[in-house]
Amino acid sequence: MSQSASLESDFHYPVENQASILSTLPDIPLPSKRCSPRTQIQIDLLLLALEALELGGSEQMLAMARQLEIDGIIKHRVNLWRLRCSNPWRRSYTRDYLSLDQAKALIIIAGYRAKELMVLIRQLLLAEQQMREKNLPIENHFRLSEYLERFRAHFRSRMNSRRARVSAYIASEEQLNKLALSLLNKLLFCTGTRGMQRVWFSLFDGEVA
Numbered sequence: 001m002s003q004s005a006s007l008e009s010d011f012h013y014p015v016e017n018q019a020s021i022l023s024t025l026p027d028i029p030l031p032s033k034r035c036s037p038r039t040q041i042q043i044d045l046l047l048l049a050l051e052a053l054e055l056g057g058s059e060q061m062l063a064m065a066r067q068l069e070i071d072g073i074i075k076h077r078v079n080l081w082r083l084r085c086s087n088p089w090r091r092s093y094t095r096d097y098l099s100l101d102q103a104k105a106l107i108i109i110a111g112y113r114a115k116e117l118m119v120l121i122r123q124l125l126l127a128e129q130q131m132r133e134k135n136l137p138i139e140n141h142f143r144l145s146e147y148l149e150r151f152r153a154h155f156r157s158r159m160n161s162r163r164a165r166v167s168a169y170i171a172s173e174e175q176l177n178k179l180a181l182s183l184l185n186k187l188l189f190c191t192g193t194r195g196m197q198r199v200w201f202s203l204f205d206g207e208v209a
Contacts, residue, residue, distance in 0.1 A: 021068055025104045025200045034097040037088045039203045043103060044087035046110045048158070049183035052151035053117055064109050073105040091160045103203070111196035114187040121188045128181060138177065151180040 030036075035043075051057030058080060065074035074080055083102055085094045098106075114121065127141045139145040155176060159166045169176050189195045 021070060021108060022101055022104045025107060025197060027100060028201075028204050030100070030204070032097075034099055035086075035103050035203075039103065040086045040098055041089055042203050043098070043106050043110075044084045044090070045179070045183055046186060047084060047106065048154050049151060049180060049187060050110060050113050050117070052147050052154055052180065053120060057113075060113060061109050064112055065105070068108065068112065070105045070108065073102055074109065089159045089163050089166050091158060093160065104200070107196065107200055107203070110187065111190040111199070114190040118188070118191045121184055121191075125181070125184055125188060147184075148177050148180050151183075152176045155179075 047057075047061065050061070054060065058077065062071075062074065062077060062080060065071045065080075074083070081092075082094060082096070083098060083106065084090070085092045086096045086098050087093065088095075124144050124147055127144045128138055131138045131141055131144070138148070152173065156170055159170070161167050161170055169179060186199060190199050
């Protein structure tokens with residue numbers, strides 16, 4: 001049995017509340033009924049940014065899955081790790097594909113965690129803007145520097161440097177900072193009116209006719 005097949009077989013979840021919250025994100029008419037590597041990269045990076053925002057980020061994601069009653073999909077730490085390792089940039093890439101429901105669950109968790117961290121995300125983005133306006137290094141702001149340092153550390157330790165795009169990021173602290181800040185903006189966008197739905201659609205840009 002292939003890894004993809006074994007991953008899919010983990011999930012049986014006839015739960016009304018779960019189906020209801022998944023329906024907040026529309027189905028995407030993908031020919032293969034599964035997500036592309038590009039989509040999987042974007043989802044994992046959003047979760048990586050959340051982990052850089054707070055200690056114990058992955059535990060908070062699991063707690064959110066239970067709170068939202070989608071723990072039939074996001075069952076436990078190992079299960080979450082396996083889903084995230086569908087990102088082909090990862091050292092531990094599993095060559096699995098996310099189903100649409102799995103991708104929805106991860107984005108819903110990201111969106112709800114972003115709402116709970118909205119004040120912090122706004123503060124960091126405002127700090128970045130103010131430091132730029134004053135022509136000061138963004139590293140001079142302690143909390144922003146802390147987030148960027150954590151993000152860079154997570155990225156370097158978990159991503160495969162043999163991948164050309166990953167190698168380019170690792171070689172440039174500035175580019176990694178830009179990536180970290182762009183993900184913060186996307187998380188903040190998730191907190192707005194229909195923001196989560198718009199981020200969801202953006203994951204599939206160019207893939208749907």
